[in-house]
Amino acid sequence: MLIKNTIASDPKSFEITPKSVYLDRRRFLQMSVGVAGAALMPWSMRAQAAMPNKIDGIIKSPFSTDEPINKYDEVTGYNNFYEFGTGKTDPIDNSAEFKARPWAIQVDGLCDKPGTLDIEELMKFQQEERIYRMRCVEAWSMVIPWVGVELGSILKKFEPNSKAKYVEFTTLVDExxxxxxxxxxxxxxxxxxxxxxxxxxxxxxxxxxxxGEELPTQNGAPVRLVVPWKYGFKSIKSIVRIRFVEEQPTSTWMKQAPNEYGFYANVNPQVDHPRWTQSKERRIGEFFRQPTAMFNGYGEEVASLYKDMDLRKSF
Incomplete structure (x- = not known):
């Protein structure tokens, strides 16, 4: 475990998504017979064993924070990605067979130029490094040096029409x-x-x-969304479809637990999740908790989007 010490305000073990019973049993059997496997390797060793290709021509972004960046093995070894399992290390343990090429995103709905966005085409756009804070609804956080393209510059090319009010994103289904x-x-x-x-x-x-490298599978390869002022579950991974719609989409967690998750999911220290206080957070790799900032510290840039909304009711 990365965090070995706990304090009274930490989320309880039963409140955090439990590690897969199957993987625990498999690891025990592997150790008992002396089998060396990827699941037994430390995060840093596993991360280095599957380092993706470097991305050329990256430019720096003025939107980046100057806060200390989390370590590579923290960012790649501690993830929520339920398609690979419910444990934090399930994504790195269970993703070795995933193929991120070829890949294309279907873009359609209420737009004048529907089409597809191939991953190789996307990689030809100017790639930009953006060092963002990432805040999980489970009250932990990281600082991650993302690489990517401003979403708006991509969406404009498909010319959403006047009826488009929302954008819906969908992850690959492939058992x-x-x-x-x-x-x-x-x-x-x-x-x-x-x-x-x-x-x-x-x-x-x-x-x-x-x-500076292509997304590892456990982090949402080959393309994912990053919305830094919202809780991390909004940043959908392994996207295969983007659809312009008129009505507000019903997201997965809204279906799964409507009493716990709303559409907006803006980071708000004044509105607690039923199972986790949101007033403070634990930065992965650090011991002490720190106060959570409204909109994850991006309020100056995004608060105007919600000026007429009651943010206590519109979670």
Whole structure:
């Protein structure tokens, strides 16, 4: 475990998504017979064993924070990606067979130029490094050096029409590549959504990489959404469809637990999740908790999007 010490305000073990019983049993059997496998390797060794290709021509972004960046093995070894399992290390343990090439995103709905966005085409856009804070609804956080393209610049090319008010995103469904999709853990496929103005905001990123390299599978390869002022579950991974719609999409977690998850999911220290206080957070790799900032510290840039809303009611 990365965090070895706990304090009274930490989330309880039963409140955090439990590690897969199957993997625990498999690891025990491997150790008992002396089998050396990837699941037994430390995060850093496993991360280095599967380092993706470097991305050329990256430019720096003025939107980046100057806060200390989390270590590579923290960012790649501690993830929520339910398609690979419910444990934090399930994504790195269960994703070796995933193929991120070839890949294309279908873009359709209420737009004048529907089409597809091939991953190789996307990689030809100017790639930009954006060092963003990432805040999980489970009250932990990281600072991650993403690489990608401003989402709005991509969406404009498909010319959303006047009826488009929201953007819906969908993750790949493939039980062979996503083993946990064989089980009804959550409703598949994973679906998320943004208001069109949120999707077009300059901070919203279509991420293709981290640490100057293509996205590792466990972090959402080959392309994912990053919306830094919202809780991390909004940043959908392994996207295969983007659809412009008139009505507000119903996201996966809204279906799974409507009493716990709303559409907006803006980071708000004044509105607690039923199982976790949101007033403070634990930065992965650090011992002490720190106060959570409204909109994850991006309020100056995005607060105007919600000026007429009651943010206590519109979670």
């Amino acid at each position: 062979k590549q996503f083993p946990a999709q064989k089980y009804p853990i959550i409703p598949w496929p994973y679906i998320e959504g943004l208001r069109l103005d949120e999707a077009m905001h300059p901070l919203t990123l279509l991420a293709t990489g981290i640490f």
